[in-house]
Amino acid sequence: MKLWQKISLLTAAILLISMVVYGGITVYETSNYNIRQTSSAASRQVRATAYALGQSLENAATEEMSDTARKAYLQFLLRRYSSRDYMLLQDWQLAANTTNFELTGNRLEQFDSYEPVAAFQQKNGRHLMIVGQKIPLSDSKNTSYQLLLVRDISEIYNNVLTQIGMFLIILGAIVAVAINAVFWMIRRMLKPLRDLRETAGAISQGQLDRRVRVRSNDEVGALSVSFNQMADQIECQMEELAQVSERRKQLLGSLAHELKTPMTSIIGYSDTLLHVRINEEQQKKALTHINNECRRLERLSGKMMNLLELYNNETIHMEKHPVRQLIGKVAELEKYHLKEQGITLETRSDDTVLLMDMDLMESLLVNLIDNAMKASKEGDTIYVEAAGTCILVEDHGRGIPAEEIPKITEAFYMVDKSRSKKAGGIGLGLALCTQIVKLHGAKMEIKSKPGVGTQIRVIFSEEQ
Incomplete structure (x- = not known):
């Protein structure tokens, strides 16, 4: 019943x-x-x-x-x-x-x-x-x-x-009318619950845009409002999951494509070493190429693991840290790499304290500085400045064409593939940076001009 x-x-x-x-x-x-x-x-x-x-x-x-x-x-x-x-x-x-x-x-x-x-x-x-x-x-x-x-x-x-007889007749009439009225009123009052059940069934079958019509301001109306809010959250989460799933699918497809070239090269050189008689210099050259490609694959797998972990952000810990401490630590990490490239790093920072995951922000700045080094030549200077809620990384290297700027944050996308590969690039740096910035509730602005250089600003929320 x-x-x-x-x-x-x-x-x-x-x-x-x-x-x-x-x-x-x-x-x-x-x-x-x-x-x-x-x-x-x-x-x-x-x-x-x-x-x-x-x-x-x-x-x-x-x-x-x-x-x-x-x-x-x-x-x-x-x-x-x-x-x-x-x-x-x-x-x-x-x-x-x-x-x-x-x-x-x-x-x-x-x-x-x-x-x-x-x-x-x-x-x-x-x-x-x-x-x-x-x-x-x-x-x-x-x-x-x-x-x-x-x-x-x-x-x-x-x-x-x-x-008594008249009372029974009147009672019967009143009860009949009352029962019909009560049946009608109860069905009308419980109609929102039927709508709620039907909408829940529709949502469970994948119609995530279905919502309950709010008919009153009573308890049933409040329940309908809460249900709609829950449905909104479910729809948002499902959309996010779909986006994450699609991004992962794209990443795996791109990864398979990226792996094809170094693997083909490794297989070709290894076949040469196994089946062709070559001199010692040629053997060394083949082994060096195989070693470089293997290291590139190692970096690629590491970057992929980092990027996939960012989509599952349960291990992220946000704490207040001085920006000066962050920039100093990154400068120390990049010191020898910069020295090898003959590039100077200049840093300036105020006493701003921001809510961040220190490890992720280190990875962000390291990737931005690495990209700046790949775009720069020996003798150039890279600038890292922090003021208020903004962190700036600037170089005066090759720059990026305006039509390429919207694409550079996509995984595996490289403006100049030949130069990037020579420099050891794999096209995941800015994709990692974009995800890190998103997890911090910040935004990243990129300004660049070919032959002039590139400025990348990471701007945190004013509510920090």
Whole structure:
């Protein structure tokens, strides 16, 4: 059974029980009120009639009358002072009767009081009310009289049954309408949950752009908003995963292409060494070429591993570090390499402290300086400056054509492939730098002009 059906049936059951209890109490109290009012009116009537009969009996010498004369006289008095609903008893024996009922039973002692007493009986399917009392007489009388009012109150009970029947009809109509209304309202209220379920199913099948329509500001509406926010996050993460997967696929394709050339060269030279007789100088040249290509493959694999690790950034640790310390450490690392190339490195830095991963930023600056060295010639100077949230690496080397600048951050892309390979380049340096900059929430600006040089700025966020 669905939730809306359970809620609807539970609501209908509570409504039905409440109305039955309320209706039952109302009918019961109404019938009791009518009976009490009828009994009270009858008691007042009996009291007045008993008083009048007592006055007449006080003045009449009924003891001196014969039985026939006394019964006739009492019948006359009863008809004179009362209606047809009375019985008059003398010493608990029926003396006069104007009703259509006969005196039965032996519980007359309950009426042995000078105040009216009411009793109720059910006889032959009829409901009777009996109100009786003793007639007040002086002590000089040697006999006692009792007056009983016998009235059929079946109409009151019939009215109760009629009310119950009408109540049940009205109850049925109200419950039917209420159940339909509750069913409709519950289904309408739970419609956002059905939409939520359908949208969740659609998202699970790959429709990541599906969202729930927010229909209200209540708890269900808040749930819909939270669900949409979750769906947005899932879509963003799936897009990022797709991009990472695509980048990795491109990297692997590019890697396979890059590996083809050195491997072909290694295989060719090794076949020559194995199958062709060559002199010692030629052997040394072949072995040197094989050694260079193997080292190039080693660098390529190392760069690839670093780049792939950056796409899985669980091991990155961001801490506050002085930029001066970073530049000094990189300068020390590159000192001998720069000396071999005959290139000078000048550094300047203020006291700025930035949030960074020290190892990654070292790799970033080393790659930028290596690229600058490959573009420079002996005797040139490379400048590394840090001011505020900006780190600048500048050279006055060959420069990069404007149309090539957007492509140089792609993996394995090299502006001048022949020169880059001679210098040991593999086209992954700036791809690594781009990913490192992205992980730091920074941006990298490249300005270059052929024959003039290149400026690369790494600009951190102002919120550092």
